[in-house]
Amino acid sequence: MQTVLKIGTRASQLAMAQAHEARARLMAAHGLPEEAFEIVPITTTGDRIQNRPLSEAGGKGLFTKELEEALYGLDIDIAVHSSKDMPTETPEGLVLSAFLPREDVRDVFIGRSVKAIADLPQGARLGSSSLRRQALIRRMRPDLEVVMFRGNVQTRLRKLEEGVAEGTMLALAGLRRLGMEHVAGEIMALDIFPPAPGQGAICIESRAADSAVSEMVAAINHADTEHALTCERAFLAALDGSCRTPIAGHAVIADGRIAFKGVILRPDGSEWHEIAAEGDMADAARIGHDAGMEVRGRAGEGFFAGWS
Template sequence: MSLKKKIIVATRPSLLAYIQTLQTVELLQKANPDIEFEVKKFSTQGDRVLNRSLTSFGGTGLFVKELEHALLEGEADIAVHSLKDVPSFNPEGLKLVSYPEREDSRDVFLTRDGLSIDDMPQGFVLGTGSPRRKVQLADIRPDINFKEIRGNIDSRIQKLHDGEYDAIVLAAAGMNRMDKNFDEEMLLDVDLCIPAIGQGALAIETRVNDLECIDIVKKINHKATEQAVLAERAFMAEIEGGCKFPLAAHAVVDGKYLNMIAIVGDVQTGDFIVESLEVTIEESISKSMELAQKMKAICKEKDINFYQ
């Protein structure tokens, strides 16, 4: 009797990361019943440093570098990432090869008493460290007092209920994956608050020369999700932005077409621009890059410095 092939799956130790990895492994197991999957936790810098804002100590790659090191050193065969945490370019020898079906990509506006952002009192305190969220929500309510917030979903919700914040904004995808209930009326429409690039999507990374692992994980790839997030990431790579900047893009596939809306801004002044496109799937990557070039030119013309 032959032993099953074992695949070591790298994940971050946070509860959300672990749960979404287990959910991904469940999909992989169904698609590959003859393979054994073992989940292994690797702590990242983003997990260890909780007393500083992400933008203050690097931002890009803080939740993926140690997992990628494990892949390169042969300590793991595949890694499951929240795609919004993954930089534009992969280290040499690694690549993203599979994108399971995307969760809800929108943000959720949470308060203690269920008030909408329009109904909140003057000068309310909103917990977020995201420049993307700050510029968009300040456009809706210029009186918001923003306050940095870190920690997992439960600790953030607890801080809200303890009165440290009057409102917080969380990703709906994380709430859904953790089975956290919320009023759907609290979802922020994409046109109101464009999500982070890759928000709601997961990505599976492996070594470029591990053809067997690539074949295994591609069995759960969701084509429409892949097409949408590749367009978003092409935009991100071309505009050369990251989580330090008010930058967002969200794409949706509709048949043969892809629709995308994007924003870049200046977190110091609150100025930003929004552009959109509708293109065929075949030209979505090149047109997303052209959109980034166009928006960079507009920023330069209007003196909007989103790289600071």
């Protein structure tokens, strides 16, 4: 059968699992066989850089640049992304055209010999490359030595086995999509360890002018996830959020209403400011933006000094 849609994705196991989920949903929505959808793996700059934090190499766009170039070049029709990797501004001519139903947003701790962060010995090394996770870890356990931990899920688990650190943090959603939930130790409570904006959600990016593709992917869009992420991304944008800023945010939709909680932290976890807001889900973007501006005003510009 002729290919109907080319699906671009990063080449990691988790990214491929997410692309397969998108394909399965498209197959079900349109009654088409697997061979109608070609998955095209693409290695991004973010995948190649393993020796330093993304904040030092250029930020979130490092995971999307090559996929977006493939969209511009008509080499793929859609790109499947982890929503938390997406910059708040979408390049001209491209749109986030669908969001899949969200997985669990929580983080998990995985230890070499202990099941919980509280059980780590004084001064133990805990590996993470996320500034949000690093700041939250330091807020919980300022005695721990936080070390940089880059790589995909399998790479991080291997580093753990090799003793690079005594523990690490991963997203529960990714472990579930890989069928690896059994490796999780402590599942972190949301009030103690809030997630990154967009965590647990898969999004689809496509060309704005390609109405046929937009119509196809609209069939698998999950409206509640779209509204929640609209709020979270607006919060990020108001704070000029990137990989250089420890920011957490989570929106929940219920009965047409949206409830949002966000927090900004100093990288060392010594100070933080929290915000909560709610309203009609149709006002998701405004709620997120206003929450970001309010928490920014509370913290003061001095709070952000040295972030970039």
